[in-house]
Amino acid sequence: MKTDDLISLLASGVTPVDRRAPAKRFSVAVLAGLLGALLLVVALKGVRPDLGQVMATPIFWAKIAFPLCLMIGTLGMVMRLARPGATSGPGKILVVAAVTAVWIGAIFVLMATAPDGRVAVILGDTWRVCALNITLLSIPGFIAVFWALRGLAPTNLMRSGACGGLLAGSMATIAYSLHCPEMQIPFWAVWYLLGMLVPTILGALLGRRWLRW
Amino acid sequence: MERTTDNDALRSRELHLQALFLSGLDGDERAYRRFLSELSGHLRGFLRSRLLQRPGEIEDLLQEVLLAVHNARQTYQADQPLTAWVFAIARYKLIDFFRGRSRHDMLNDSLDDAAELFAEPHLEPAQASRDLGKLLEQLPERQRLPIVRVKLEGLSVTEAAQTTGLSESAVKIGIHRGLKALALRVRGAR
Numbered sequence: 001m002k003t004d005d006l007i008s009l010l011a012s013g014v015t016p017v018d019r020r021a022p023a024k025r026f027s028v029a030v031l032a033g034l035l036g037a038l039l040l041v042v043a044l045k046g047v048r049p050d051l052g053q054v055m056a057t058p059i060f061w062a063k064i065a066f067p068l069c070l071m072i073g074t075l076g077m078v079m080r081l082a083r084p085g086a087t088s089g090p091g092k093i094l095v096v097a098a099v100t101a102v103w104i105g106a107i108f109v110l111m112a113t114a115p116d117g118r119v120a121v122i123l124g125d126t127w128r129v130c131a132l133n134i135t136l137l138s139i140p141g142f143i144a145v146f147w148a149l150r151g152l153a154p155t156n157l158m159r160s161g162a163c164g165g166l167l168a169g170s171m172a173t174i175a176y177s178l179h180c181p182e183m184q185i186p187f188w189a190v191w192y193l194l195g196m197l198v199p200t201i202l203g204a205l206l207g208r209r210w211l212r213w
Numbered sequence: 214m215e216r217t218t219d220n221d222a223l224r225s226r227e228l229h230l231q232a233l234f235l236s237g238l239d240g241d242e243r244a245y246r247r248f249l250s251e252l253s254g255h256l257r258g259f260l261r262s263r264l265l266q267r268p269g270e271i272e273d274l275l276q277e278v279l280l281a282v283h284n285a286r287q288t289y290q291a292d293q294p295l296t297a298w299v300f301a302i303a304r305y306k307l308i309d310f311f312r313g314r315s316r317h318d319m320l321n322d323s324l325d326d327a328a329e330l331f332a333e334p335h336l337e338p339a340q341a342s343r344d345l346g347k348l349l350e351q352l353p354e355r356q357r358l359p360i361v362r363v364k365l366e367g368l369s370v371t372e373a374a375q376t377t378g379l380s381e382s383a384v385k386i387g388i389h390r391g392l393k394a395l396a397l398r399v400r401g402a403r
Contacts, residue, residue, distance in 0.1 A: 001345035003338050006276050007249040010283045010392075013363040013370065015385065016240035021287045083288040084301035085327075153285035155305040212309070213281070213396065 022152055026079055029141075029148035030071075033168055036140025037175035045133065045179040059183055066188060067173035069098035070196065074167040078145065081160040082152035088159065095166075099193065106189035124182040127191055133179075134172050134195025141168030142199055146210055154211050161207015162200050169196030223296075226255075226331045231295040238286060253279060254334030256303060261335055263307060270310075272341040273403065278306050280396045300327040310403065348398045356391030359384040 001009075018024075041047070054060040076091030110118050124130075145164040154160035173192050182188070230248060237245025256278055260271045281302050289298050349357065362373035363384065374381045 003253055003276055009364045011242055011246035012367055014242050014245050017238045017287050085297035153288045155301050
């Protein structure tokens with residue numbers, strides 16, 4: 001086929017393009033990822049019995065705010081990375097700020113704790129399962145975000161995959177907060193972050209293969 | 214002084230191509246056809262300077278980039294320079310192309326200068342070595358038929374739906390998915 005014939009083929013009968021299609025795709029992906037993680041947490045882990053009481057405490061909302069900031073930041077980044085020629089944009093400021101804030105909070109709490117109590121504060125009661133659970137809960141979001149990205153045109157596959165993975169991980173962490181009994185900032189700073197890093201790294205590795213177009 | 218004139222020329226080309234492309238996105242077939250054909254001249258010139266060692270593959274890669282531009286067109290935002298958007302696609306395809314080759318062929322010069330893209334066009338097409346028509350025939354019926362009816366025979370979506378027995382939305386989806394599948398086959402065939 002000659003190039004002119006290809007041009008003719010591509011141009012013939014073009015229909016108007018929906019400019020909001022990428023935003024719609026990501027709305028669907030985020031909705032699916034959050035709902036999927038919520039269903040999994042309710043079905044597999046169960047909501048913590050004292051949820052009603054802790055919801056009245058500010059620390060519970062601080063715990064949700066951490067992954068929520070990461071979710072908003074990475075969503076902004078990934079939506080930009082899905083377009084050729086765009087940088088990841090201001091979203092990363094929010095991501096860096098959220099992680100920094102949690103780490104500063106963790107250091108303050110640890111300094112206020114007696115030295116022999118510090119390890120217990122970091123490990124909590126559930127450190128063995130936390131990162132694993134978050135990784136597990138991120139699976140629906142991971143699939144949904146990769147579906148959204150595959151329909152668009154990311155040109156930096158590793159970075160897009162990593163951002164997509166972190167987005168899935170942060171949605172999973174929001175859902176996991178409804179189950180997880182840990183209320184210590186140092187615990188979140190280590191294990192929540194680790195749980196979100198697993199899908200991030202997986203996303204970076206799989207992105208190179210799955211997002212190729 | 215000359216530099217200013219150059220920049221002015223690039224700027225007006227950018228605006229001209231962007232206007233055509235945006236009309237194309239709104240469904241203006243004539244504007245879109247003109248956009249693609251003017252763009253192919255610029256892309257050919259750009260790819261020629263990048264594929265000095267492999268002149269035989271310029272036209273193949275050009276067709277691949279055009280197909281990619283078409284398939285990615287929903288990701289363009291009007292506030293973004295068109296040059297940057299097209300350049301990112303061409304650069305991606307070029308790097309992907311070289312990745313499948315030996316290290317020896319890797320790009321020696323940097324691929325960072327988007328302004329170069331809309332420099333003087335090169336209008337003389339070469340012979341493509343890969344036949345897109347053959348790859349098109351390999352697509353499954355539900356994708357191939359809508360493309361053949363609408364894109365090659367020039368029927369409207371409604372007419373194509375009647376002759377193929379598919380619904381109108383199935384025809385549109387068939388074209389959309391078919392062109393994406395075609396791009397994957399093109400990549401696999403190089």
